[in-house]
Amino acid sequence: MSTAPTGRSSVWHPFTQMALFDAEPEIVVERGEANRLFTTDGRSFIDGVSSLWCNVHGHGRAEIVQAIQEQASVLQHSTLLGVSHTRAIELAERLPSILPVGLTRSFFSENGASAVEVALKMAVQFWRNAGKPERQRIVALEFAYHGDTIGGVSLGAPGKFRDPYAPLLFEPLRFDSPYAFGMEPGTTLAQATQRSLESLRSLLDEHAQETAAVIIEPRVQGAGGMIVSGEGHLAGVRRLCDEFEVLLIADEVATGFGRTGEMFACNLEQITPDIATLGKGITGGYLPLSATVTTEQVYANFYDENNERTFYHGHTYAGNPICAAAALANLDVFANEDVIGRVQQRAALLESLLQERFGDHPQVGEVRQQGLMVGIELVADRDSRTPFPAAERIGAGVCMAAREHEVLLRPLGDVVILMPPLSIEEDELAQICEAVAHGLDAIPGALLSG
């Protein structure tokens, strides 16, 4: 065998402290099959976070691979700036059939962050076009995450993901997250949800006239630590946006395409946002594509023969035909199989496995779950909710130990994230839980205050 490939002297990894990366064994993936990734040193791992939350039906799904191959031999790329192509049309025609009713106009880009930037520009210009240019502020949730471009980071939670870039950013208005675990002990999810809605109401009471839009990650705040809102949060946010006449942007980049147990999180409470952003799972997790989808009402505000209300935004590869073909094949799988039904069944199984293993584990403060999105919040002591010292990087250590059980995970601080492909098998879910339990056993005893 020739020497094993390594990126140690050439690759700068995203969202990664390279000094810590270099201190760990390097995992080099060369092949994927179903729910597993295979490495150059002959090992394989369950893809426990869906290759960063995007893989939907597992790796190597024949239908999607074939669609990509066929499209690649016909048309590799053609612009959408002033010209159409068949695959973009097909996809834009098809998306409304799975989206909340009323979302009918698709604007394509290549990644989730860009879809959010498009939504922000669309919302602000909507009001300018409507003769209310003073409506230009954005309201976002505490602990929000909407991507890593300047607009997305502006919306994101204060802290290490945001603070270094502060000179480049704008300031959103913020309302409380329904993060019950972070509130006084005894706070129920229903109370936290109510409190979040009350804080949005008081913010809009004061600021609605200067507000363009409220943006939320519907039902699950993903990168904030899988914060699951209570029943009624989505409907409540929608009602308040209606009452105060501000646009609602639902960032479904992480929650879309079946992940929550419904096609979109907005379906959980039957709401239609004014603008939805889609990304990650849209191509089944195979190629970069995203969409910002809106209503005819928003669209109409940009429609003008005098060319004064034009939406000036566009990416070179927006709506690339190979990516769109993958997205269409992804939607075919949803149409041909009861994917959503299987997610609900697997989610119920996962819930009982998690309850059994971690329901009263002394280092598990809380398990939050919606469909196949899970956050396991680790603490030094369950009763007092004492966190581990951040410098100990306990979440990372637990995920590192999980690799010994052939499961690949990536934490968010001390929240262990489980977000397997929707095609995950029952025995694989058991293995993931086993691997996390093994990881918890590996926490140094000296750090336990319980």
Ligand SMILES: *Cc1c(COP(=O)(O)O)cnc(C)c1O
């Ligand atoms: C991942 C994510 C994004 C950013 O998507 P990218 O494709 O990584 O740019 C935006 N919003 C949410 C809610 C996400 O989870």
